[in-house]
Amino acid sequence: MMKVEAIIRQERLEHVKKALEERGFTGMTVCQVRGRGEEAGIELEYRGQIVKVDLLPRIKIEVFIDDEKVDEVVQAIMEAAWTGNPGDGRIFVLPVARAYRIRTRERLA
Amino acid sequence: MMKVEAIIRQERLEHVKKALEERGFTGMTVCQVRGRGEEAGIELEYRGQIVKVDLLPRIKIEVFIDDEKVDEVVQAIMEAAWTGNPGDGRIFVLPVARAYRIRTRERLA
Amino acid sequence: MMKVEAIIRQERLEHVKKALEERGFTGMTVCQVRGRGEEAGIELEYRGQIVKVDLLPRIKIEVFIDDEKVDEVVQAIMEAAWTGNPGDGRIFVLPVARAYRIRTRERLA
Amino acid sequence: MDPAATAWVLAATSLVVLMVFGVALFYGGLVRRKNVVNMIALSLAAMSVVSVEWAVMGFSLAFAPSVLGGLVGGLDYALLRGVGLEPFPGTGVPSALYVAFQLAFAAVTLAILTSPFAERASLTGFTVFALLWAIIVYQPVAHWVWGGGWLDSMVSSLTGASPLDFAGGLVVHAASGFSALAIALVIGPRRGLDGRGFPPHSIPMTLLGAGLLWFGWFGFNAGSALAADGVAGSALLSTHLAAASGALAWGLVSWLRGRPSSVGMASGALAGLVAITPAAGYVEPWASIPIGVLAAVASYYALAWRLRSGIDESLDAWAVHGVAGVAGSLITGVFASEALAGQPGLLWGGVPTIMAQLISTVVVVVYAFAASYLLAKAVEAVVGLRVREEEEYVGLDVSQHGEEAYAWTE
Amino acid sequence: MDPAATAWVLAATSLVVLMVFGVALFYGGLVRRKNVVNMIALSLAAMSVVSVEWAVMGFSLAFAPSVLGGLVGGLDYALLRGVGLEPFPGTGVPSALYVAFQLAFAAVTLAILTSPFAERASLTGFTVFALLWAIIVYQPVAHWVWGGGWLDSMVSSLTGASPLDFAGGLVVHAASGFSALAIALVIGPRRGLDGRGFPPHSIPMTLLGAGLLWFGWFGFNAGSALAADGVAGSALLSTHLAAASGALAWGLVSWLRGRPSSVGMASGALAGLVAITPAAGYVEPWASIPIGVLAAVASYYALAWRLRSGIDESLDAWAVHGVAGVAGSLITGVFASEALAGQPGLLWGGVPTIMAQLISTVVVVVYAFAASYLLAKAVEAVVGLRVREEEEYVGLDVSQHGEEAYAWTE
Amino acid sequence: MDPAATAWVLAATSLVVLMVFGVALFYGGLVRRKNVVNMIALSLAAMSVVSVEWAVMGFSLAFAPSVLGGLVGGLDYALLRGVGLEPFPGTGVPSALYVAFQLAFAAVTLAILTSPFAERASLTGFTVFALLWAIIVYQPVAHWVWGGGWLDSMVSSLTGASPLDFAGGLVVHAASGFSALAIALVIGPRRGLDGRGFPPHSIPMTLLGAGLLWFGWFGFNAGSALAADGVAGSALLSTHLAAASGALAWGLVSWLRGRPSSVGMASGALAGLVAITPAAGYVEPWASIPIGVLAAVASYYALAWRLRSGIDESLDAWAVHGVAGVAGSLITGVFASEALAGQPGLLWGGVPTIMAQLISTVVVVVYAFAASYLLAKAVEAVVGLRVREEEEYVGLDVSQHGEEAYAWTE
Ligand SMILES: Nc1ncnc2c1ncn2[C@@H]1O[C@H](COP(=O)(O)OP(=O)(O)O)[C@@H](O)[C@H]1O
């Protein structure tokens, strides 16, 4: 089993969810993160005071998936999250040693 | 060393904390996530407009632990997080290459 | 490629960002977490009712980086996040199997 | 008709209606994130239901000439018959305005009463309870104390003094506070409350609610003069000073045992406001300072006891409104100024006044507690008071309203 | 000069200004987190611009003696000439206060009008539009209905009855609501709104806004009596009862189809408040209950239709203010009491009254819709109404104001 | 007794008390999440302390007949002696109400003064300072300007004109603003503020605070007429127009340099409100527009200078209240209308008026700054003003109050 970790734009979340769903991957866990990469960040101004915000809002999606389906998941996310502009994000795949489902107490991998 | 990553129901957090504590595991990092699995999600209604919420609130617990204690930690979480209803969550174990404590600058693994 | 995961104090985030930047590491993803370790936690009081808060606010930084630069990144974070008091946090390094950049669709590792 | 009185009571009525939202936010900030919408909606639902009932018959039950030996008012004003532009008898303000002013008091009382329902009540159960409570508890008690009902004449004939309740220390606060305690005993504690409390999800929301309450209370107390005169002015000053001294007193007492919490200071201010309510137009302004201090200290210890007792009267309507309402009622009997109240308080030897306060307080508290207990049992049996366990876990916002208070994405 | 009237209108004007913030928060809670600052700022900007314009000429266009055959008022009061301490003709309140009171109404109207601009309008485009709309739509319509313009005389000569609009059901609510619909057609839907709605980012903020609106509306309606008398008192009671029955009605109707949402209850209260606005001083208080119920049900179905239609009139100014404004206007013609309105409603056989309401409503709605549509097209062509696509994605708070509503770190 | 005046001042006093919560929320939104409870609690604590002190002696120091050569009032009204139902000398409102109205002004002033204490002050240190500042700065200055103290007679004899301060441009705003600057110099900057600012944790909270301030300010300025008459009406209109033009002016000036932030627009509105405060009842309404614009521009540049200077007067009480208070005071000397102020402004050749404004402004500003500086030094030495470094890092909510503003779990 592998863990696919994708950092994407917020506004692409719905697209990514749909893309995964269509390919039959419903399980996922997401959370709100802030990220910076090669992008410049933005400058905000409060009452005349400039505050540099270089960490921009992103969504992190985590999908645990069997090894043989990793490519399909990566592909689906890659397409659905793409806009072509700097800041589209990254996908990382990490090895998983073991996995369990709590409800059934079964070991999945 | 391993990383145990558990995605559980919010209302089981206190139980899991207690279960780990009783077995002597105090160190942990948690964060709020949203997840979906085999559950259906819920429908919310705002002024007549239906909004489907298929990502439900969950808590992610991360415990870094020596290899030989992984089973104990997994077992403790599994029991404390269990309700038997769909949505109880998953536990994953990931390999860790190295670990450091910042305060003492020592390498733990 | 490796994933460096550091759990640090909130108020050290700016220092860590700067330290990484100075060494040329701009890419990172951060999120708000709560953690407990060997620290005691704090007691809050609401209208006479004591609520024990043993999960204190922390920031989790994730940096994906080529294997040979892991030491440098760990070193930079370790120094910038250090205060010497209990609660300074931990750094973990996890192996990464593959990595992609969404915008260019290229495989990074 | 008294145009200046009308001008002030128009504003005062608006202020009292705002207090309903003040209570809703004060309570809403204290619950968990998953229940805040429901907490606010309970006050909104209660106000809406009681408003219509008030027009249909509530006002009449409380303020029409007595029937049934002074137990309630008759149906003379039912469906707002005879409520129009001309002054309400005995006042200088238009009848319609007087109906609205008194309606706002009933609405605030029901909002306070949402406390023991917090985070576990079914919307249906609560709404049915609220409607019946207005008819069975609020309107009779209002009639007894303010509407010329039996209590006033009974107490007067027993003690030779009238029971004093300027703006509702008994009718509004003691009645709702002790009812809340009775309801808490019936409905039972929230699930998962094992010893630990739940931290408030938004203290700023609670403090905003307290601010709106402090503001609205000027309409509540100074409006009860039903005139734009010296009594109204004096009541306003007393109201403010009692709030300030209550906040200080609670802050100081809790400072001795740890750190002064902001929610504590706000609760102290509320306790002061509650306690000055029966007294506002009957005592000289300086007396509001000891009144505020005593009320806050009494509420503080009541709350501490309530926590130790394990009774989940969740948002402390009892400790704050009930206890400070009783304290204020009794202290009114001590500090009442003959010039203002028409009868001297205990401080000037006025034993009848304190006896009148004591008797009327006991009657109201006992009736409210007992009637609410029985009513809660009855509603529990017939329609049910609580949501199912899963609904409580997932939160009432989703389960009762299909809403999430705060979106989790940007 | 009527000092008591002045005392009340001073308070009432303050209340109406607060309503602008009520609208801003009501709307602000409904949008996504990345647009809430902009949503509030639109109301603030609109109020600021129209206030200065009001002093320069707006008040005069609306309330000075007619020119151009009753299309608008002349420039007699331009630059506040002749606006001072003495009573405004026909009222008992100082001219300066009357100007402020009426200004607050214009500000609220523009705040309501921000709905179709939500989450996509350029600040420049909106501000230009708001300024021109005040001049081209609001001030003429106010003149027609309240300032002695052509509509009043035309309708009176046609039907023998005056069009009734106590506090702005037509001028404020119907006009802004139908204008909002026209604007929505021009500006187009928000990006990413594929079938699904966006969940509100903070329902408590919306409910707080509703609370401030309910509170402020007492100044709006009872203040419109321009006196501290029985009419004001009756208007206040009617206002409250219509809000309560609207909240109940919406709650019940939506309960039949699922769960009663708190935002729905608040919308029902608003619909009730809107519908009682034209009627408040002209109907007996009991009539406010059917008015509130009918308006809430009408708004509920209008909103359901709007959602199905795919028109992104984002925050439902049309369904709530437009539809309930029209409903209220017509029902005023049914329930108007001869004693209060000077002419009987349909219920008492007053056909002329309902005809007058019908004609004036149609005229105002058609004019507001058509003029707003053309104006929106014109502003779109000349300065543009929308932000660029990336700006919409990143959110208007950052792109238009350089601000983030909520800091993400502690 | 003037019943209509009393009706309005009852409402106005309530409005001014609400402003304390307006300031608390305005400031609370601007600080970091970990300090918001403390920021609100400082205002609450200050109001509570000064209220009790006001009853004990504060009112008397400010408004009783002069002692010590006009430096302060005597103790005639100490412990509220002689404060009752009858009108306060020289006014038509009950003494008790007059005491409350003036108390609310003192409370608002202290709330403004919390700015330089933001995110770093010890609760004890702040409370001690606030109490002493009320006695040493606020009450003397109020006596000089409003209570018949030495300044009034000195300036009159020097220039032949009275210093004009309708509602507290000097006493409230200039005094608190320049005191804030002095305190900032003593207490020193917040830790971690290396060049970068801290982003506000909740802009909607700040905008809500601004809304409550705008609303409450009508009571502040129009209430200061102490009558329900044309002057009150004119003051209300001027207040609104100054706020609107201030918001516009700040918005436009900042638009030239980037994007118009909502916090900037709100600050501009506040600057306009501050500047119209000394002028409200003395100038014709049209003059409020240039006054609002000038004040906002002055505040804007003052704030820019403050940021460059590195002085951490954290929430800009100086730039907004201090600078706009001074600007407003001087401009009052320019625009004062003879009919309203009893003496013509510079615009009509009234050199004495502008001289009177200049002298009184300099005196108040210098005294407030110097006395606050010394007082801050003294309190710092004796009880300490700041929390320890770790307490500042963990946040004042936890360290001073044992509370977290927002729960992190559902
Ligand atoms: N080395 C990295 N480690 C962790 N996260 C990264 C790294 N590089 C990029 N990211 C994440 O990916 C997001 C997008 O990166 P960015 O370089 O801006 O995108 P792009 O490659 O499309 O230009 C960042 O905001 C950050 O969250």
Ligand SMILES: Nc1ncnc2c1ncn2[C@@H]1O[C@H](COP(=O)(O)OP(=O)(O)O)[C@@H](O)[C@H]1O
């Ligand atoms: N494949 C997956 N990848 C990532 N997270 C998952 C995956 N499957 C489930 N989860 C997480 O676990 C939670 C519970 O999953 P679910 O399937 O509903 O539980 P159960 O197995 O008890 O029915 C989800 O909400 C989600 O956060």
Ligand SMILES: Nc1ncnc2c1ncn2[C@@H]1O[C@H](COP(=O)(O)OP(=O)(O)O)[C@@H](O)[C@H]1O
């Ligand atoms: N075993 C662990 N697993 C996961 N997170 C941990 C673990 N131990 C510590 N942490 C994280 O590190 C943070 C600091 O740990 P702590 O033991 O308090 O620091 P220190 O070692 O400096 O005393 C904790 O708040 C928690 O978030």
